[in-house]
Amino acid sequence: MDAIRWQEDHLLLLDQTKLPLVEEYIECWDHYVVARAIKILQVRGAPAIGAAAAFGVALAALNYQGDSAEEFEREVNQAIDDLAKTRPTAVNLFWALTRMKAFLESTRGSSIEDRQQAILAEAQALLAEDKAMNEQMGAYGQTLIPESAGVLTHCNAGALATGGFGTALGVIRAAHQAGKEISVFADETRPLLQGARLTAWELMKDGIPVTLITDSMAAYVMKQKLVDLVIVGADRITANGDVANKIGTYGLALLAKAHGIPFYVAAPVSTFDLSLQSGDEIPIEERDSEEVRTLGGTTTAPLEVPVYNPSFDVTPHQYVTAFITDRGIIQAPYLENLQKHMK
Numbered sequence: 001m002d003a004i005r006w007q008e009d010h011l012l013l014l015d016q017t018k019l020p021l022v023e024e025y026i027e028c029w030d031h032y033v034v035a036r037a038i039k040i041l042q043v044r045g046a047p048a049i050g051a052a053a054a055f056g057v058a059l060a061a062l063n064y065q066g067d068s069a070e071e072f073e074r075e076v077n078q079a080i081d082d083l084a085k086t087r088p089t090a091v092n093l094f095w096a097l098t099r100m101k102a103f104l105e106s107t108r109g110s111s112i113e114d115r116q117q118a119i120l121a122e123a124q125a126l127l128a129e130d131k132a133m134n135e136q137m138g139a140y141g142q143t144l145i146p147e148s149a150g151v152l153t154h155c156n157a158g159a160l161a162t163g164g165f166g167t168a169l170g171v172i173r174a175a176h177q178a179g180k181e182i183s184v185f186a187d188e189t190r191p192l193l194q195g196a197r198l199t200a201w202e203l204m205k206d207g208i209p210v211t212l213i214t215d216s217m218a219a220y221v222m223k224q225k226l227v228d229l230v231i232v233g234a235d236r237i238t239a240n241g242d243v244a245n246k247i248g249t250y251g252l253a254l255l256a257k258a259h260g261i262p263f264y265v266a267a268p269v270s271t272f273d274l275s276l277q278s279g280d281e282i283p284i285e286e287r288d289s290e291e292v293r294t295l296g297g298t299t300t301a302p303l304e305v306p307v308y309n310p311s312f313d314v315t316p317h318q319y320v321t322a323f324i325t326d327r328g329i330i331q332a333p334y335l336e337n338l339q340k341h342m343k
């Protein structure tokens, strides 16, 4: 099931806030609906946010009805600015918007109709490339997985979070397809339960053995020697190899280190932000306190209790055993090796 699909003249986004109970697509006819979908996590996961935003730009281009090249560019650029304001942490969003802006400029001189079609084709290419990168990552990454392995993952870094196949779940998928005996532990991932609602659903659909645990069970499961490796995705990786990913990832990295378990991060080139030197510079999204005071719409805390709700944390590079990327497996020293591979 695709998270993002272009259908003739509009965009379809699988509404991930309704999964796993309801499988329903939202129809997007303009970039405002796409921006809202990103903001409220109807589409989520770093690469998927980038691809959805690219289609948002395409919708803004297609919706232009005048005949002025300047006005056309102004409107498309306004959409790019609107989409950039949706979520701050995943760099894939800004990577995709920068690519679409450069592409818009490269079409200058053509008719508006040709530019509209070319911009749509660029968004489609970006989506297809993301899926291809994930498959490539899967091929590289699965070589790191033993013939029989317990794998712990956090949040959802699967097909739902990408153009298809997934980053961390792509590696797991590739290992499963290669005939390896994989058993996945999925953290539920409080407060929005991407692990419980999305990862468990996605893996079960593919027939990959998965066991759901609450976030606080990870240490005990590791202590029992049920986990051979941890694989997570990422929202932004800086030049020194620090990794922003779903809140709770840093804790898992510490636990993996304490138990002598490898901790892998799977991410495509679009997730690397070598313009930032370290994770301290990554903007971390803080979300509404209601997400913590409630669970599935039911209040689970005193209505007035103060809440802190950072959506991501940063894992320092020294806890990352290796990066699995579409350009190969990258090991420390990261400052040097990321520059070499990601240029």
Ligand SMILES: CSC[C@@H](O)[C@@H](O)C(=O)COP(=O)(O)O
Binding pocket: 041, 044, 045, 046, 047, 090, 154, 155, 156, 157, 158, 161, 162, 166, 167, 168, 194, 232, 233, 234, 235, 245, 246, 247, 311
């Ligand atoms: C391939 S997805 C990698 C990350 O984007 C994923 O692990 C994550 O943290 C997603 O957070 P979300 O808030 O659901 O967008």
